Amino acid sequence: MVKKSVSNVSIFNxxxxxxxxxxxxxxxxxxxxxxxxxPPLIMQRIIDQIIPAGNLRDVTISVLFFIAxxxxxxxxNTFYKYILAVVVxxxxxxxxxxxxxxxxxxxxxYFDRTNSSxxxxxxxxxxxxxxxxxxxxxxxxxxxxxVCLVIVGYVFHIHWLLALLLCLYFPIAFFPSNFFGRVVNxxxxxxxQANGKMAQTITDxxxxxxxxxxxxxxxxxxxxxxxxxxxxVSVWSKVAFFDNLTALWITNFVxxxxxxxxxxxxxxxxxxxxxxxxxxxxxxxxxxxFYANAATILNTNYxxxxxLAEFAPLADLLQLSDGETSGALPLTDFQRIAFDHVTFxxxxxxxxxxxxxxxxxxxxxxxxxxxxxxxxxxTIFDLLLRFYQPQKGVIEIDQTPIADYLLSALRQQITLVSxxxxxxxxxxxxxxxxxKADATDAELEEVLNEVALTEFVQSLPEGLDTPVGEAGSxxxxxxxxxxxxxxxxxxxxxxxxxDEISSALDSDTAEAIKEMVYRLKEQNQLTxxxxxxxxxxxxxxxxxxxxxGGQAIEEVS
Ligand SMILES: Nc1ncnc2c1ncn2[C@@H]1O[C@H](COP(=O)(O)OP(=O)(O)OP(=O)(O)O)[C@@H](O)[C@H]1O
Numbered sequence: 214m215v216k217k218s219v220s221n222v223s224i225f226n227x228x229x230x231x232x233x234x235x236x237x238x239x240x241x242x243x244x245x246x247x248x249x250x251x252p253p254l255i256m257q258r259i260i261d262q263i264i265p266a267g268n269l270r271d272v273t274i275s276v277l278f279f280i281a282x283x284x285x286x287x288x289x290n291t292f293y294k295y296i297l298a299v300v301v302x303x304x305x306x307x308x309x310x311x312x313x314x315x316x317x318x319x320x321x322x323y324f325d326r327t328n329s330s331x332x333x334x335x336x337x338x339x340x341x342x343x344x345x346x347x348x349x350x351x352x353x354x355x356x357x358x359x360v361c362l363v364i365v366g367y368v369f370h371i372h373w374l375l376a377l378l379l380c381l382y383f384p385i386a387f388f389p390s391n392f393f394g395r396v397v398n399x400x401x402x403x404x405x406q407a408n409g410k411m412a413q414t415i416t417d418x419x420x421x422x423x424x425x426x427x428x429x430x431x432x433x434x435x436x437x438x439x440x441x442x443x444x445x446v447s448v449w450s451k452v453a454f455f456d457n458l459t460a461l462w463i464t465n466f467v468x469x470x471x472x473x474x475x476x477x478x479x480x481x482x483x484x485x486x487x488x489x490x491x492x493x494x495x496x497x498x499x500x501x502x503f504y505a506n507a508a509t510i511l512n513t514n515y516x517x518x519x520x521l522a523e524f525a526p527l528a529d530l531l532q533l534s535d536g537e538t539s540g541a542l543p544l545t546d547f548q549r550i551a552f553d554h555v556t557f558x559x560x561x562x563x564x565x566x567x568x569x570x571x572x573x574x575x576x577x578x579x580x581x582x583x584x585x586x587x588x589x590x591x592t593i594f595d596l597l598l599r600f601y602q603p604q605k606g607v608i609e610i611d612q613t614p615i616a617d618y619l620l621s622a623l624r625q626q627i628t629l630v631s632x633x634x635x636x637x638x639x640x641x642x643x644x645x646x647x648x649k650a651d652a653t654d655a656e657l658e659e660v661l662n663e664v665a666l667t668e669f670v671q672s673l674p675e676g677l678d679t680p681v682g683e684a685g686s687x688x689x690x691x692x693x694x695x696x697x698x699x700x701x702x703x704x705x706x707x708x709x710x711x712d713e714i715s716s717a718l719d720s721d722t723a724e725a726i727k728e729m730v731y732r733l734k735e736q737n738q739l740t741x742x743x744x745x746x747x748x749x750x751x752x753x754x755x756x757x758x759x760x761x762g763g764q765a766i767e768e769v770s
Pocket of ligand 1: 585590
């Protein structure tokens with residue numbers, strides 16, 4: 214319980230003026246409801262006073278009230294709904310952005326263990342629901358409670374016995390619906406899991422459609438989706454049963470029962486002269502309002518339980534605290550990068566990937582990394598970019614640990630060129646602009662020329678505005694790598710990390726790109742670390758290290 218309130222405080226803080234909006238929503242909801250209580254009062258007065266007095270003039274004046282009140286109510290309600298819609302969207306936007314920004318700030322291990330489709334669902338849908346709940350449902354609930362209290366007070370003023378009967382509604386309706394709410398609460402988490410699994414299966418299948426077809430995985434993927442759907446349907450049917458039962462219990466059974474009893478008792482009180490006929494009219498009118506409000510109160514209580522279960526992951530998401538940390542030192546130039554006795558594992562269970570690894574790279578040199586698949590070459594790049602932190606040892610630039618530099622400055626110095634990480638869905642132009650948002654067409658053409666893509670781009674009907682497909686799937690492997698390299702060139706960073714950029718290129722293109730990289734290195738004093746299984750690509754290297762047993766062993770040529 215304490216954890217939930219802490220979560221809510223943390224979410225509240227992300228939305229500007231949220232408490233003020235909630236208060237405003239309550240006041241407007243209450244105003245609309247209180248206006249609706251006035252007509253029965255006028256009716257009571259007409260029946261008990263104006264009709265017996267035969268006062269036709271007062272009847273005519275009452276008509277004006279009956280016309281004015283619906284106009285006033287419609288105006289107030291329209292204003293309330295409009296304000297609510299605007300504020301809900303604004304607040305939803307703020308919360309979605311806060312959640313998304315917080316997720317992007319997390320360290321890489323968070324992404325290694327997170328289901329991306331589930332995350333997308335929370336960020337897009339749950340934030341909106343959360344905002345609606347606090348801005349619309351809860352203030353409405355509070356206004357309903359106040360109106361119910363006003364009605365009970367007024368009915369008590371007419372006769373205490375009627376007020377007592379009215380109040381019986383709550384225990385009879387509340388306890389069963391509260392119980393149903395708890396049952397549904399337990400089921401909601403399972404629905405969320407099943408939804409995430411469904412989204413993931415669909416996304417993965419489409420993204421890896423080539424693999425699915427080549428390995429004939431269609432049936433397997435369909436079965437995975439079928440299982441997730443079956444799970445969701447079975448849980449949903451239980452939820453639907455309890456949802457309906459709760460609604461019918463409150464609206465049909467309890468309402469009918471208590472209205473009947475109150476009417477009969479009120480009739481008896483009129484016969485005994487303890488209340489007027491106008492009193493019966495007002496009690497019956499208020500009963501309708503009372504039950505509508507009371508049903509909302511109980512439903513909200515029930516929904517509250519269901520929604521809290523849904524919001525828990527959202528609150529967790531906003532409270533993720535394993536964000537990336539940044540040092541404060543600027544970094545504009547450097548002379549030497551050094552890995553000093555670095556030991557690193559992704560997870561303890563899988564053991565050390567790098568063990569006491571030392572490696573020094575001087576500015577303006579090209580260092581090649583070779584080694585068996587899985588030896589830890591890409592991991593070296595991940596550590597230099599501070600995607601992960603070593604458990605032992607330190608990585609330094611000019612004798613200062615990289616953790617002490619501003620993270621943004623560090624990453625600005627480095628360009629990672631790798632087929633697997635660089636291509637976003639979008640057009641060729643959009644992908645290039647990711648590297649340099651304000652690059653001119655002339656600059657784009659220049660880098661495309663450098664990586665020998667000009668002819669290809671010119672042959673496309675849409676040229677630079679041709680979509681590359683999800684993860685670059687509409688381009689060949691070699692074209693993707695050349696596009697990645699073009700992105701790298703656009704950034705003009707002094708450190709270039711090349712991860713297997715020649716693997717999908719024919720030997721002539723690989724040779725041409727190697728010579729181009731070399732020329733750029735010489736021209737701009739670039740420092741290059743390149744991973745390659747292709748020895749031919751490494752002939753321009755100043756040094757080659759073999760990554761083996763978690764260590765870097767220099768190869769002597
Ligand atoms: N995010 C991760 N979480 C857990 N283990 C990982 C992660 N990334 C890589 N690994 C594991 O770490 C080891 C080293 O991976 P790395 O990608 O550095 O190897 P590599 O030498 O670059 O291999 P390749 O030449 O095949 O690309 C591998 O066993 C890999 O399975």
